[in-house]
Amino acid sequence: MMKLVGSFLLRSTAGLFGYFIIWPISFFAFEQAFLLSVLYALVGGGSVFFAVKGVQRGIDIKRSGLKVGEYRYITKNLKEAKKKISRLQKVLFRIRNFRDARQNLLLMQTVRKIYTNTKKEPERFYKAERFYYKNLDSLVEIAEKYTYLLAAACKKR
Incomplete structure (x- = not known):
């Protein structure tokens, strides 16, 4: 910053x-x-x-130490990842359970740390590529489905 x-x-x-x-x-x-x-x-x-x-x-x-094309590719992917991380953060803060909130806080700290390190050192992107393409998408999807199911369960009560 x-x-x-x-x-x-x-x-x-x-x-x-x-x-x-x-x-x-x-x-x-x-x-x-x-x-x-x-x-x-x-x-x-x-x-x-x-x-x-x-x-x-x-x-x-x-x-x-990257080429211009690689640098653009990485910055484009980091912009997409930032949107996914903000979506994940919004979804995780909807969960009101204290036990889950603590786990969600640890999860967000880890995700932000990976993102921050990759932003500081773009050459590390290729080491974290699996996280950005697979794990982050799965995290967002699972968190959205979990909050949806949690909200549906609360409505039934």
């Missing part, structure tokens, strides 16, 4: 620096209108922001 904040602050600082360099150059040196020079500065600052973002992403890919 800290890395994300630091990266964003670096990009924002570079973008603002680009803005404050481009505006006076376009306004004073090229004698553009005020609003036009502001527009140029905004476009320039945004360009610097996204250029720095691209460089940071390239550094992350290079540091992980």
